[in-house]
Amino acid sequence: MGGSNMSGEHHREESFIKRYIFSTDHKVIGKQYLITGIVMAIFGGVLALFFRINLANPGFLSHEQYNAFVTLHGAIMFFWVAMPILLGGFGNVLIPLMIGARDMAFPTLNMMSYWTFFLSAVILILSMFVPGGAFSGGWTVYPPLSANPEVLIGAKWGANLFLLALAFEFASMLMGGVNFVTTVLTMRVRGLTFMRLPIFIWMEVIASLVFLFSVAPLIAGALMLLLDINLGTHFFRVEAGKAGDPILWQHLFWFFGHPEVYVILFPALGILAEVFTTYARRPIFSYKTFVYANIVAAILSFLVWAHHQFVAGINTISALGFSITTVLISVPFSMSLVVLGLTLAGGSIRFTPAFLFGLFAFLMFIIGGLTGLPLGAVASDIYFHDTYFVVAHFHYTVFTIAVLSSLAGIYHWFPKMFGRRINYTFGKWHAILTLVFYNGFAFPAFFLGLAGHPRRYYSALELGYLQKYQWIHELMTISTVLLLATQVVFIFVFFYSIFAGEKETEPNPWESTTLEWLAPSPPPHLNWGNFAPLVERGPYEYAKNGKDIDFIPQGRLVKLKGETAEK
């Protein structure tokens, strides 16, 4: 199956702008998302670098800059890095390919989704340069502080633009989500029943639905907050004579905010499932357990939000309830991790860069998950709340999801996306150095938290009992610098490899089973030319076929009869 006879038919003469900028091709849109996400990651990383330097060496930034940088770092890494890469990027490139479709169900909506996202990123960056400065009220935007321009610098125009950027980002991801779910429901090729879908597809659909239902109340909340800032209403403001309710914001925010963590976790678990099965040459240990456990987790994720508010003054009975649901939700996620771990058992593992990143993500996520338990139990959370323990916990979960898993995905699908390779030796060093420096920065934070160091503080030197831990801050900053330096080299190699990497002509370099590996690398417009995939079995048929070939592809390409395929 050479690339030429499949792509030759439809070589349409289109302008550069139509093909690469306002393209409706799902692969181009996916790459646009991926690259925008990487550019925003540089931006978010530089912000982190600046405030880490300030923590090691207080006085490097002004107090206002420090607050703004911490705020924007959190928001950018969540909404402009993790979501576009894991949902917009991998979702767009892989969903049609993995289900055998030629494009998304709504290609124009897909293009609008990307450009809405792009606009949101521009607005966010502009918000740093408005009168009054960037918004600095934390990525959780807690009122009454965030709604009060007299107290908080950047709470007027900075906050307005910040909320506007978030609104556009949500709109973009909602358009994408509608597209993802519709595409998977209606455009699977013959033989691809739901229980034969690659796990990554399941996870993208679950993530899209969780996002859809969780973000909506926050949109309502953001509208109320905007009115508070600009029209003098007091939904959340509590100054003299005003009867607002700041706790309501916390409910609306965390009703979205906690499921949001899972919105990026689900696709990451999906990537791990694909990567583990491919490189361990094993079928997934239990497909159904994995899928059902994550569906249960998705439902439970709507019932855990108030565990962020144990010290906010909520009712103690409901705090107990939320504590129980929080511990409950660790059960389905533990089941997923056990399935992933057992998939490796007895495998003949190929230590490629993608596998190393996947393995490290798996191991680090276990640390992240376990340290979530003391935060979910009311009694211990009262001590740990808002300390560096929380910072360490969520970097072990979210950094793992957004960076390690995404990198596993990038190394895994790079040949498919670009028809070229990233150098293997570089990839392995990249994985190992990332792991080391990441632990060098995140692990010491547990000890700062145990020592009672509150997070978001400008300097540890101003509090007597924290002065003796300043060396931990210095260690963390050095690790951050090295971690970012490693990623800068990676980003150079990534862009170099897109244009000048070693060519990968083999459509299935990793001997993987799912449908995307049947298409040429990179797949042409409309993916399959005059063929269509026909699915005959489940997605992970490894280690079943004797000695010579240890995998059976999920399907095969069948010639299309009749008029040439036209969408």
Next chain:
Amino acid sequence: MKAEGVREVEIQEIQIGQEYEKVGIPFQKIGFWIFLAGEIVILGGIVASVILFRLSYPHWFEESVHTNATIAFINTLVLLTGSLTAVLSHQSAFSYNWGKAQLFLGLTALCGLVFVGLKFVEYSREIHHGFVPSRNVFWMSYYTTTGLHGLHVLAGTLIIFGVMLYIKKKKVPEAVENAALYWHFVDIVWLYIFPLFYLT
């Protein structure tokens, strides 16, 4: 499961149009229902928040007498009439009577414009009498909820108008169905808002 050793005749070719799993529901319909589900949670979120404010605000009744229930009642009738014409348009579209479908959609869009116009009159009279959003809990809830709903009516009107032009060129009954669904959704939300602010 087929027995070992027995091979079916391998499929070598597929007719175009047969290469996908049969779903039975048009994809436009699925996409629109998912979108609608999200919309329900947005407006549900704001109505739920307003109900929470109302429960803790003792002066709600004293404030709500200042709203104009007459205009709101006329507006209710306008929205319901729009729903009726939307249904008639849907019926015409599915019996391929495209001229009639367009006419009824036009009437629905007209209802939307009347609603927004009356709302505008209502707002300007209230603001004129000093009932501005920052006045108290009732008025801020009132303006936020009815304002967001008003924007949805406006969006619905634009959608209906767009579909009216669209079915001139492309005869897709699902487009009419989706537009009508959106109108009904906006209508139903109003049926919650009307008693919440005007009839208490």
